[in-house]
Ligand SMILES: Cc1cc2nc3c(=O)[nH]c(=O)nc-3n(C[C@H](O)[C@H](O)[C@H](O)COP(=O)(O)OP(=O)(O)OC[C@H]3O[C@@H](n4cnc5c(N)ncnc54)[C@H](O)[C@@H]3O)c2cc1C
């Protein structure tokens with residue numbers, strides 16, 4: 001039987017490979033760098049599951065409700081129900097794999113996180129992603145040793161081979177020696193978020209370049225909800241990127257303020273007495289953006305009130321990091337923060353079973369559009385990546401064809417890498433159109449600026465331009481404000497016209513945007 | 526203005542040579558990773574003498590000391606480029622690839638032997654981890670190994686083809702040892718003794734090298750207690 005090819009070895013890719021192995025199906029796990037370098041190791045604050053260990057009467061139904069609410073009714077309720085219901089079992093599995101999530105008397109303990117009234121976030125200091133990845137890497141290694149999982153680290157995805165709407169396999173390049181070759185089989189894409197379209201502006205990795213997305217889009221793979229880009233409220237500029245200050249800082253008692261009449265004004269607490277500093281991220285980022293614009297004042301994160309014990313037991317690594325990169329001790333001084341790009345809610349359009357619009361092509365993790373709707377709840381994406389990887393694996397396994405063409409239907413020639421200049425130009429244009437606040441003029445102007453860029457001889461650069469336009473056109477066509485998409489020219493939510501999934505596709509050399517009902521199973525074939 | 530001397534090599538078989546670049550720091554926080562990013566972003570990269578130069582191959586991902594990708598030898602010491610602030614150095618910085626691994630090109634090395642070793646040590650749980658509360662702090666610390674290879678660079682006893690697999694395997698093994706199920710005790714403790722305990726000269730050259738700030742003494746103490754003295758947690 002043919003191996004299933006998995007592109008990406010972060011939480012989603014590893015989870016898919018392990019699930020396939022448990023089902024007795026062989027896979028090839030392809031990633032540009034080893035798992036230890038994937039963005040997933042950077043996840044800090046935690047992973048959600050209604051374990052109900054804190055005596056707060058929590059339940060998966062409440063977890064699902066909070067997820068849908070934070071996603072402003074744009075996530076698929078059925079898919080989210082599956083996510084929330086499986087979360088406790090996934091957490092137990094992680095514990096059994098030796099992930100050292102914080103616990104007391106053998107029970108996993110949980111912390112507060114944004115947009116959730118219950119303590120539902122399991123954690124390991126602020127290195128949760130790292131410890132989850134270590135556990136999954138070790139588990140995957142077991143199957144590598146028996147050759148059930150075959151790893152191709154330092155291999156880059158180049159292109160799919162698609163014939164008549166069926167995925168036949170992938171072209172990859174060995175980054176060490178430059179050789180390209182074809183691998184046949186069903187494909188699960190788990191290549192992470194679109195950071196590479198915003199170099200220097202995101203909290204994530206530089207190695208998720210976005211080339212994979214641009215390539216897939218150019219080959220007719222449908223994408224959804226691309227306009228929903230999460231700005232995390234508390235980030236700081238460090239060399240070449242933005243550094244995240246985990247939401248755990250606020251979950252454990254950190255407070256946002258500006259100085260007004262010489263004294264700190266805790267604006268979130270004033271305006272939102274119930275959740276205060278822990279409102280969903282889109283709300284906090286917007287409030288911060290507005291208040292600094294109105295007053296011209298810098299927003300600070302005040303962690304001075306946190307106890308010694310909290311610093312020691314829960315946030316020691318975060319404190320070390322802030323001291324190293326900012327030379328500020330957050331236990332003693334407030335930290336100046338501002339919103340930065342952190343997560344891409346949109347991505348490859350998948351149905352509940354993680355199928356794409358191409359047969360035998362699946363997607364999971366941050367590269368896919370699933371679970372988070374218009375705004376992601378903190379600590380839901382590690383969960384979404386693990387659960388999504390698992391569901392994608394199960395679907396791919398169930399739909400495994402008996403035989404697969406060995407050779408691709410066409411031979412392709414691949415380009416050299418994209419220039420930094422091109423990437424930076426495109427970023428500067430996208431930034432104009434896709435800020436925290438947007439409007440028609442700005443978006444149209446950005447589109448014009450892309451069209452005015454000289455035609456490149458490098459076809460990947462052209463594909464990146466097309467994909468950038470797809471994001472902008474998604475933002476243009478959603479003429480309402482919802483979650484992370486705030487239009488100053490359409491400040492209201494418009495359920496009647498836009499409580500729908502934005503779907504964007506490329507065919508006949510044109511980008512097509514349309515809106516589909518949410519969560520139609522197998523909707524786009 | 527600072528000067529960076531980089532040991533370059535087009536590929537595994539090519540002859541290495543030193544090349545000099547100059548860079549004007551943009552902020553006082555700039556790191557070596559900022560320099561490499563900025564040099565590669567130049568449209569026509571030139572060395573300090575004005576000769577055209579190919580982009581510099583190096584690996585990075587998180588730019589925040591969290592992924593181990595950018596480990597290299599900086600002024601003689603293995604470090605992460607994203608954790609090497611320019612203000613710590615003199616006017617000239619010498620940068621070369623890690624020396625215990627085959628070079629792919631320039632500052633990029635092939636560290637697959639580290640992953641191969643872990644596979645041969647059968648580092649995984651055969652059944653449910655036996656994670657008691659008191660094992661959590663050490664299991665947490667040992668989960669944080671970046672697999673960067675800095676510790677192997679300075680270790681006098683580690684050779685890529687040797688039996689001794691070094692601190693880069695001792696640390697992840699500690700995660701499993703601290704939560705070891707009964708059925709795995711015999712094999713795993715034996716592997717630890719054979720591939721770590723017996724080969725380690727306890728010179729502690731690797732102490733204070735780990736960019737993840739792992740406390741090597743404590744980790745060794747814990748694993749030795751478990752694997753050698755059978756004091757299971
Ligand atoms: C600083 C930070 C903190 C975060 N904290 C949290 C948190 O506390 N809780 C939470 O739930 N979420 C958090 N997130 C989000 C979360 O970490 C990610 O959304 C999630 O880990 C994504 O996992 P993934 O497997 O989809 O992708 P990734 O982990 O990004 O993995 C992508 C994989 O694809 C590979 N790849 C990419 N392009 C190619 C290509 N062209 N060819 C081959 N391989 C390729 C990469 O090498 C990698 O292996 C955080 C994110 C950041 C940046």
Ligand code: SF4
Nearest residue numbers: 680725726728729731
């Ligand atoms: S103590 Fe010495 S011999 Fe042992 S791993 Fe460290 S450097 Fe190597």
Ligand code: SF4
Nearest residue numbers: 670671673674676735
């Ligand atoms: S122990 Fe430290 S130095 Fe060694 S590989 Fe792990 S993180 Fe790197």
Ligand code: FES
Nearest residue numbers: 586587588593607
């Ligand atoms: S780039 Fe991740 S450690 Fe330097």
